[in-house]
Amino acid sequence: MLTRRYPISITEAQAKINQVALPTKTETIPVTDANHRVLAETVTAPFAYPHFRRSGVDGFAIRHEDDHDYPHEFKVVGNIPAGSTFHQPLGKDEAVRIMTGADVPSDAGVVVMLEKTRELADNRINIVVPEKHSNITEIGEEYQTADVLIEKDTELNPGGLAGLTALGVQTVTVYRQPRVAVITTGSELMAPGEPVQEGKIYNSNGVQIPYLVRENGGVITNVEQLVDDNALLQASLTKAIAENDIVITDGGVSVGDYDFIGDTARQADELLFNKIKQRPGSVTTAFVQDNTLVMALSGNPGACFTAFYLYVEPLLRRFVHQPSRIKKVQSRLAAPYHKTNGFDRILRATFTEDHGQYATYPNGPDRSGALSNLQTTTCLIKIPHSNRPIELNAEVETWLLPFK
């Protein structure tokens, strides 16, 4: 028997997912594995940086009190390659040859660049012109001990990892990435590589969804392809729910004879929604079972793509205390669109930007099952439900997609 579903708006559906409390899970990992991970603890400097007086140039280190009356002759009393130290006191008009990055002797006040000197006989040099700067980076110039290196909730990048490494930090405590299992369903599905068969289609969402998850911060633990069999689905779901933070199912969520997700969602601990006033993606369903969120996406590739960005991407980011990477802007609909809609229509589109003004262009077929525009789509736009076509150049709500 057909059970009535009560559609809610896109905003309501997003709010319902947003209200699901997510556990904060952290792990401590090597800095060398931490690119794009999000710090769960602020990291502070274990020592001052730099921790020795460092020469910024190749040249000659001299005492501050000898730094006058140029041109002026100095006796060269030593040589300090980077990585070495020199502890002999410097006397009047004595200079030490020093390389960029080397430890400046404690009694030197200036490093004069090589280009400002002339070599003379008998280990002597003539400093011809004065330096404007000391060319010495003093101890603690960048960080004092206990200064904040990087704040909690920051996503690390290669520059940040360099900073941590320079300060001797070897491990960081980060939020654990959400573990996500993907269950694709449908007896019509062929695995990529199988010979083409009448009435069957390749499991394209089985490739699309895991990559969408990975590039938006999740870890894929398992991807399954099931025939339409409720016992198989329930067994897979039970296992996936026990082992993951989020489970994404695909297909079988509508009202067909083999669409088992609908009933599963109704019987779950908490049904968040099972119909959204949007096209494509109206069948998108969300429920919580045993504290795990199950996002049930449509099998139609266009609907699956659209619902992923509207509902799953923000969830993956929230798991690691990050805002969604989708930029919400208003844009001008720069190409005509004539269809009218009972539900809000989410169009796959492309955009141009000029001084912060966005123009958007619907990107080919907007049918739920169409996938020819998934590669080139860079944004989604909302054509609000109405019985009159939207006007050209109307302002439309727009979601600029990350990694697109």
Ligand SMILES: Nc1nc2c(c(=O)[nH]1)N[C@H]1C(S)=C(S)[C@@H](COP(=O)(O)OP(=O)(O)OC[C@H]3O[C@@H](n4cnc5c(N)ncnc54)[C@H](O)[C@@H]3O)O[C@H]1N2
């Ligand atoms: N009587 C009704 N029929 C349908 C309704 C409705 O309200 N009443 N809704 C339609 C809408 S809207 C959508 S969207 C689809 C949703 O269907 P499901 O999410 O249940 O998915 P399936 O029926 O399993 O498949 C839909 C379509 O997508 C293809 N598919 C499935 N899995 C994959 C995959 N992994 N990779 C690529 N393509 C896949 C499948 O072969 C179908 O063509 O229901 C409408 N029907």
Ligand code: MOO
């Ligand atoms: O739910 Mo369907 O994707 O509206 O077309």
